[in-house]
Amino acid sequence: MRPSDRVDGARLLARLMDLARFGAREDGGVDRQALTAGEILARAELVRWGRELGLRPYTDAAANLFLRLDGAEPSLPPILTGSHIDSQPTGGKFDGAYGVIAALETVQAIRDAGLQPRRSIEVVAWTNEEGSRFSPGMTGSDLFTGTRQLTIIESDADAAGVRLGDALAGVLGADVDIPHRPFQFEVAAFVEAHIEQGPLLERAGIPVGVVTGIQGTRRYRVRVHGEPAHAGTADRAERKDALMAAVRMIAAIDTAASSPADTKLTVGLFEIKPNAPSVVPADALFSIDLRHPDNAVVDRLDTEIRKIVERERGPCTVELKQIQHSPSLTFDSAVRATIARCAQVLGFPHQDIHSAAGHDARQLHYVCPTGMIFVPCRDGISHNPAEWSEPDDLTAGTRVLADTVWTLASEA
Numbered sequence: 389m390r391p392s393d394r395v396d397g398a399r400l401l402a403r404l405m406d407l408a409r410f411g412a413r414e415d416g417g418v419d420r421q422a423l424t425a426g427e428i429l430a431r432a433e434l435v436r437w438g439r440e441l442g443l444r445p446y447t448d449a450a451a452n453l454f455l456r457l458d459g460a461e462p463s464l465p466p467i468l469t470g471s472h473i474d475s476q477p478t479g480g481k482f483d484g485a486y487g488v489i490a491a492l493e494t495v496q497a498i499r500d501a502g503l504q505p506r507r508s509i510e511v512v513a514w515t516n517e518e519g520s521r522f523s524p525g526m527t528g529s530d531l532f533t534g535t536r537q538l539t540i541i542e543s544d545a546d547a548a549g550v551r552l553g554d555a556l557a558g559v560l561g562a563d564v565d566i567p568h569r570p571f572q573f574e575v576a577a578f579v580e581a582h583i584e585q586g587p588l589l590e591r592a593g594i595p596v597g598v599v600t601g602i603q604g605t606r607r608y609r610v611r612v613h614g615e616p617a618h619a620g621t622a623d624r625a626e627r628k629d630a631l632m633a634a635v636r637m638i639a640a641i642d643t644a645a646s647s648p649a650d651t652k653l654t655v656g657l658f659e660i661k662p663n664a665p666s667v668v669p670a671d672a673l674f675s676i677d678l679r680h681p682d683n684a685v686v687d688r689l690d691t692e693i694r695k696i697v698e699r700e701r702g703p704c705t706v707e708l709k710q711i712q713h714s715p716s717l718t719f720d721s722a723v724r725a726t727i728a729r730c731a732q733v734l735g736f737p738h739q740d741i742h743s744a745a746g747h748d749a750r751q752l753h754y755v756c757p758t759g760m761i762f763v764p765c766r767d768g769i770s771h772n773p774a775e776w777s778e779p780d781d782l783t784a785g786t787r788v789l790a791d792t793v794w795t796l797a798s799e800a
């Protein structure tokens with residue numbers, strides 16, 4: 389008997405749909421941003437499911453949620469598996485939630501098969517992966533792995549001025565009898581199942597992706613300071629037009645990033661002040677999100693971006709702030725091999741795939757052997773209410789996860 393034999397696809401899908409009730413949007417999507425009332429309810433539901441299975445819940449100062457199945461040798465470092473339950477404001481039912489529900493199904497399948505792993509297994513939901521409310525994301529996995537410190541970020545505020553520390557206290561205050569643990573306990577391995585959020589697996593007709601690594605990301609905020617002036621009277625030569633400078637910068641950065649062709653450049657945020665039709669813009673703020681699997685490409689464009697903003701600022705002043713730098717990474721080869729072998733034994737076609745998006749697995753890979761399993765999603769659509777994955781693919785990914793986690797928890 390293997391754990392995958394006991395994975396129940398109908399139960400998996402039912403729990404995914406159940407979880408999607410918390411923060412449900414009218415269009416069928418999910419708006420369950422980090423540390424909100426919707427997330428508190430979803431978290432309580434997970435704890436309830438876990439307790440029904442005899443799992444013990446734990447949390448920490450970042451409100452990461454762990455549901456623990458004790459192994460035969462409970463003093464050994466555990467295997468962690470999970471993802472996140474927060475969403476973008478225009479999120480779907482699967483991003484993050486799939487990895488957590490698949491992890492819960494994995495533990496239930498192991499129990500239903502009458503098996504006890506050697507190592508303990510913990511289902512985990514990391515806090516604020518998305519970063520839409522408190523930016524940047526990956527808060528829970530960052531704090532757990534020591535990449536960031538809570539004392540430094542607890543006064544970060546959301547758009548309404550709510551401090552991260554207070555939002556965390558709100559979630560932790562709603563917990564009932566959930567013990568706290570310190571950050572950074574030893575972990576034997578981490579495996580995260582996730583929808584691909586891209587079109588490759590669906591196009592190839594392959595249900596299981598063995599994720600080789602995550603492409604590098606650099607994120608910036610660029611603030612251009614000019615001077616407000618009258619649209620009718622201010623001479624063109626004397627203007628300090630922050631918007632025009634910003635537009636020149638963005639056009640030049642777009643050109644620089646046009647090669648190699650698989651470079652991803654996004655300017656997703658743009659604000660100007662005073663944003664009035666007859667006033668020369670005094671301030672412009674924009675974001676840059678730059679990604680490529682090859683670190684050398686990202687580093688070269690970083691140098692170019694810095695040159696461009698200086699060159700195109702004209703009479704304005706400019707501040708460029710890099711807010712994130714995550715180099716490309718490669719996942720542990722032994723974990724990848726275990727995932728591929730489990731898929732092979734189950735007869736599921738699988739292929740290696742590079743992750744274009746960031747995930748909590750990035751942070752975990754710094755502290756323990758880590759891997760990810762991708763399943764296809766329709767048309768590659770994600771961060772969108774239309775997000776969808778076929779139940780057969782969700783089940784296939786979960787069966788591979790169950791055998792992978794079992795193998796990792798049983799081996800030396």
Ligand SMILES: [Zn+2]
Pocket residue numbers: 472483484517582747
């Ligand atoms: Zn996600």
